[in-house]
Amino acid sequence: MNSDIGQIKYPPDIPARSFHRRLFDPLLAIGLLYVTVFVSGNVFTGNHVVLSILVFFISSTVFGWLDPWREAPQANFLTLARSIALAWLAVVLALLFFGYAAGLSSLFVRHETQFWLVATPAFLLFAQIVLQKAGMGLSRASVRSVVLVGVNDLSVKLAERVDDNPDLRMEISGFFDDREPSRQPEDKRVPLLGRMSDIPTYVRANNINTVFISQPISAQPRIRTLLNELQDTTASIYFLPDIYAFDLIQARFDSVAGLPAVAICESPFTGFNGMVKRASDIVLASIILLMLLPILLAISIAIKATSPGPVIFRQRRYGLDGEEIIVYKFRSMTVCEDGATVVQAKKNDQRITRIGGILRRTSLDELPQFFNVLQGRMSIVGPRPHAVAHNELYRKQIKGYMLRHKVRPGITGWAQVNGYRGETDTLDKMEARIAYDLDYLRRWSLALDMLIIARTVKVVLARDGNAY
Incomplete structure (x- = not known):
């Protein structure tokens, strides 16, 4: 078996933005649109509402990619202006494309909309500078001094992430540990300050705000002693649980009926994220189906005219939470297999019809799934659904296989744009596909979805040789 399976090569990291920053630019642009329409003496119509929805999803994605926030507070005026101008230009181009597709062309010829398109980047730049200045003043007053108890992989990782993320406004003074230096990781970026018995004195003398304890359960007596001594200080105390020995999916802390709980494996689409995901699916699927309606009709006629059988192929697949669903595809083969044994399509498969070969190579056979x-x-984006027969086979052979069903299956996915599209004729290939599916669950963001959609278009236009 290939030992490289699961060793995923990541693209440049997509910035993880906080909740308020993720909403700031889109809501500011939408607010300016409303004010512009109101001041011009016109009525904010249903078309403006649709435009606002497009602005929200497109701008949150584009600004998530370019993210001028990452350059603050070091960025100068010209850097910020260039970053915001480029981001808004991309938003305008996308708005024009989707706006005309959705029948909103009349809005773009109105003077107040044109003024809004031109004025928004200047307004965003002004707001950016104001918030940057306020943030600089806030950061000077609220940097927390931190010490770490225990030198291990988890505490070293925390130190590295704090060092790489100045927005956290933390400054780590160093580590404390009773172990010999030879037993400690060599790649730590901050110094070893002493033993655990030295912590209370150091915290009081240096006005330390926060203490992170990263110790195993076996160290409980020492931890209890340390906690008792730290009660004589004003430091905040946190535990770093060593849950990262497990393969985590959307791990987070929560509470159930007031009791603390740690989520080890959870869907990324809970709460607000679930609403964002579903809303983006509905908006994009509706727009795409309206744009492609003539193509759908032409394909249906071609299938019916060139081979006997139904136009739409219905197959049972596993969906959200492992429940069976019916998935639609344009029929591309002479058979409609959906039993206990399903043979995957292979290169030069004799079951594929003449029109079906074209549909499969271009992925046009997947278009009816927008109705799904x-x-x-x-x-639109998620792990590709497999036939029920394949699920029953691979769930017994691949660890974590069924975790991909914690989200709705997708028309395209992270695995498909990374080379695992089409036939998976070996266990190694299927393991690699599942590794990418689980990685998608760990890393999901709206920006990642848009990246996958863009890369899917590129793969389809390149006529990927794995599809047949």
């Missing part, structure tokens, strides 16, 4: 998206059975 509107039904709520699927998402």
Whole structure:
């Protein structure tokens, strides 16, 4: 078996933005649109509402990619202006494309909309500078001094991430540990300050705000002693649980009926993220189906005219939470297999019809699944659904296989744009596909979804040789 399976090569990291920053630019642009329409003496119509929805999803994605926030507070005026101008130009181009597709062309010729398109980047730049200045003043007053108890992989990782993220406004003074230096990781960036018995004195003398304890359960007596001594200080105390020995999916802390709980494996689409994901699916699927309606009709006629059988192929797949769903595809083969044994399509497969070969190579056979998206059975981006027969086979052979069903299956996915599209004729290939599916669950963001959609278009236009 290939030992490289699961060793995923990541693209440049997509910045993880906090909740308020992720909403700031889109809501500011939408607010300016409303004010512009109101001041011009016009009525904010349903078309403006649709435009606002497009602005929200497009700008949150584009500004998530370019993210001028990452350059603050070091960025100068010209750097910020260039970053915001480029981001807004991308938003305007996308708005024009989707706006005309959605029948909003009349809005873009109105003077107040044109003024809004031109004025928004200047308004965003002004707001950016104001918030930057306020943030600089706040950061000077609120940098927390931190010490780490225990030198291990987890505490070293925390130190590295604090060092790489100045927005956290933390400054780590160093580590404390009773172990010999030879037993400690060599790649730590901050110094070893002493033993655990030295911590209370150091915290009091240096006005330390926060103490992170990263110690195993076996160290409980020493931890209890340390906690008793730290009660004589004003430091905040946190534990770093060593749960990262497990393969985590959207791990987080929560509470159930007032009792603390740690989520080890959870869907990324809970709460606000779930609403964002579903809303983006509905908006994009509706726009795409309206744009492609003539193509759908032409394909249906071609299938019916060139081979006997139904136009739409219905197959049972596993969906959200492992429940069976019916997935639609344009029929591309002479058979409609959906039993206990399903043979995957192979290169030069004799079952593939003449028109079916074209549909499969261009992925046009997947277009009816946008109706599955509107039904709520699927998402535009997510792990590709497998036939029920394949699920029953691979769930016994691949660890974590069924975790991919914690989200709705997708028309395209992270695995498909990374080379695992089409036939998976070996266990190694299927393991690699599942590794990418689980990685998608760990790393999900709206920006990642848009990246996958863009890369899917590129793969389809390149006529990927794995699809047949």
